Amino acid sequence: MKKPHFSTVMLVLGLLFLYVPMFILVFYSFNASRLVTVWAGFSTRWYFELFRDQQLLSAIWTSLKIAFYSASMAVCIGTLAAFVMTRFRRFRGRTALSSMITAPLVMPEVITGLSLLLLFVHMAQIIGWPADRGIATIWIAHTTFCSAYVAVVVSSRLREVDLSIEEAAMDLGATPFKTFFLITLPMIAPALVSGWLLAFTLSLDDLVIASFVSGPGATTLPMLVFSSVRLGVSPKINALATLIILAVSLAAFIAWYLMRRSEEKRRRQLPDLE
Amino acid sequence: MSKLAHKLTKLVPKGRTLVFAIPFVWLLLFFLLPFALVLKISFSSAAISIPPYQPVIQYASDTLTLVMNFGNFLFLATDSLYVSAYWGSLKIAFISTLVCLLIGYPMAYAIARMPVQTQVVLLLLVMLPSWTSFLIRVYAWMGILSNQGLLNNFLLWLGVIKEPLRIMNTNIAVIIGIVYAYLPFMILPLYANLVKLDRSLLEAASDLGSRSINTFWKVTLPLSKGGVIAGSMLVFIPAVGEFVIPELLGGPDTLMIGKVLWEEFFNNRDWPVASALAIVMLGILIIPITLFHRYQSRELEKSE
Numbered sequence: 098m099k100k101p102h103f104s105t106v107m108l109v110l111g112l113l114f115l116y117v118p119m120f121i122l123v124f125y126s127f128n129a130s131r132l133v134t135v136w137a138g139f140s141t142r143w144y145f146e147l148f149r150d151q152q153l154l155s156a157i158w159t160s161l162k163i164a165f166y167s168a169s170m171a172v173c174i175g176t177l178a179a180f181v182m183t184r185f186r187r188f189r190g191r192t193a194l195s196s197m198i199t200a201p202l203v204m205p206e207v208i209t210g211l212s213l214l215l216l217f218v219h220m221a222q223i224i225g226w227p228a229d230r231g232i233a234t235i236w237i238a239h240t241t242f243c244s245a246y247v248a249v250v251v252s253s254r255l256r257e258v259d260l261s262i263e264e265a266a267m268d269l270g271a272t273p274f275k276t277f278f279l280i281t282l283p284m285i286a287p288a289l290v291s292g293w294l295l296a297f298t299l300s301l302d303d304l305v306i307a308s309f310v311s312g313p314g315a316t317t318l319p320m321l322v323f324s325s326v327r328l329g330v331s332p333k334i335n336a337l338a339t340l341i342i343l344a345v346s347l348a349a350f351i352a353w354y355l356m357r358r359s360e361e362k363r364r365r366q367l368p369d370l371e
Numbered sequence: 372m373s374k375l376a377h378k379l380t381k382l383v384p385k386g387r388t389l390v391f392a393i394p395f396v397w398l399l400l401f402f403l404l405p406f407a408l409v410l411k412i413s414f415s416s417a418a419i420s421i422p423p424y425q426p427v428i429q430y431a432s433d434t435l436t437l438v439m440n441f442g443n444f445l446f447l448a449t450d451s452l453y454v455s456a457y458w459g460s461l462k463i464a465f466i467s468t469l470v471c472l473l474i475g476y477p478m479a480y481a482i483a484r485m486p487v488q489t490q491v492v493l494l495l496l497v498m499l500p501s502w503t504s505f506l507i508r509v510y511a512w513m514g515i516l517s518n519q520g521l522l523n524n525f526l527l528w529l530g531v532i533k534e535p536l537r538i539m540n541t542n543i544a545v546i547i548g549i550v551y552a553y554l555p556f557m558i559l560p561l562y563a564n565l566v567k568l569d570r571s572l573l574e575a576a577s578d579l580g581s582r583s584i585n586t587f588w589k590v591t592l593p594l595s596k597g598g599v600i601a602g603s604m605l606v607f608i609p610a611v612g613e614f615v616i617p618e619l620l621g622g623p624d625t626l627m628i629g630k631v632l633w634e635e636f637f638n639n640r641d642w643p644v645a646s647a648l649a650i651v652m653l654g655i656l657i658i659p660i661t662l663f664h665r666y667q668s669r670e671l672e673k674s675e
Contacts, residue, residue, distance in 0.1 A: 107477035118511035178394040205612020212405030
């Protein structure tokens with residue numbers, strides 16, 4: 098028998114390392130005991146308690162709303178930035194833009210959160226808005242850092258797209274505006290969808306930045322989970338974790354399935370290229 | 372009327388300018404300007420008011436006064452708590468990055484060698500945990516690492532140890548948490564780099580009699596330098612400022628700057644000291660950020 102390559106062994110171990118803690122979370126969400134580490138029989142009571150928790154349900158709703166708005170805005174700004182970086186010729190403004198758009202990717206969250214809070218405080222003093230911090234301020238903060246991720250995803254797609262199609266459209270008299278909407282946009286649509294989904298999950302997941310820029314009126318799901326987790330482990334959080342893992346796995350599986358199907362269809366249409 | 376309309380259309384910037392101006396102005400306003408404000412507030416001093424600091428620039432009775440208080444920075448330099456928090460953050464982030472690289476490199480290498488269809492599935496498996504919830508992934512380790520936790524119970528059952536190990540609330544728990552949370556961000560850029568590696572170079576090396584371990588050190592590793600830098604920076608920089616992991620898994624002796632900044636801001640309500648902490652952190656991180664940035668913008672602007 099052939100000895101498996103060292104890197105293959107590491108891959109299997111690494112994937113185990115990534116997944117075992119999540120399986121443990123899921124497993125103990127069905128535990129009847131309040132103690133997470135002692136198994137006391139199968140039960141679904143934590144799931145029922147989860148759905149009775151009004152505070153939690155409203156936090157989920159707040160988070161989903163913010164994530165939806167932030168992802169949509171981030172796709173607009175990120176795509177425009179990606180377009181400038183890949184289709185405009187080099188000038189000083191483009192360099193400045195590409196430095197600013199990638200910086201949030203690695204900026205520590207505490208710094209981003211603090212800096213945006215100070216901005217909102219100054220804005221409230223000078224122009225009177227925002228008087229109360231809440232959903233709107235979190236939306237602005239999330240849009241800013243999510244745009245960076247969208248720009249990376251979209252610009253890598255824009256670079257792959259065949260430029261000659263866009264040039265042909267413009268040679269035939271289409272305005273740049275029309276070319277973008279009729280030619281470029283359909284070609285980069287998959288990247289826009291994955292950029293939107295990435296931004297959505299990033300916004301849904303953020304605790305630190307939201308904690309800085311939020312006010313008393315808006316509590317997002319991570320803020321609520323954090324305040325409960327700080328006090329120790331609780332099976333209700335395990336039940337919530339299980340539902341999140343289930344939703345994400347399902348979405349990822351559907352995305353993978355659709356991607357594979359369209360790939361197969363394309364291959365069947367172009368048999369000679371293989 | 373048409374004259375007015377004509378004038379108005381002239382005022383509206385042309386499409387091309389607008390495409391550039393929207394993201395540019397947004398980032399100027401919500402990314403660059405806030406940093407200037409952090410710098411400004413770091414020279415202020417705390418006050419019992421709303422907002423809780425004294426104004427730096429004031430204009431009253433025809434005089435513009437600029438009060439700059441360097442006290443916060445002096446305070447940070449002299450108080451050993453802050454110095455050791457910076458040092459602790461750098462140490463923990465460095466060790467975590469190294470462990471991530473040691474685990475992530477072979478994983479990325481293995482994925483890049485697989486057939487294309489399998490690569491997609493494996494990448495999805497690597498990324499999937501990071502799409503769930505950061506907080507919940509850190510929380511998972513609280514149940515595993517605690518004194519009566521699953522790891523200790525398992526090791527006691529195996530008979531490897533006689534007494535439970537104290538891992539929870541130590542720096543080791545923080546490092547485990549950081550490695551777990553950031554491993555996918557190490558693997559992705561490494562994979563992107565290794566998958567583009569020209570196989571014929573490796574074949575050439577082996578044809579010329581190079582042993583595979585030698586080929587790895589002399590060909591594969593130098594060629595994947597960009598991926599190593601990008602992956603390491605994606606782990607190191609956020610890890611230095613990490614707040615959630617030291618808060619949940621660390622103990623009283625875990626000093627990390629993100630946690631200290633959070634406490635100055637939320638518990639002590641000392642915004643000027645928190646701002647000064649942020650400015651110094653940025654000063655320390657400017658070298659790794661530039662390094663990452665140079666790599667990233669080269670990737671972004673690369674015209675095929």
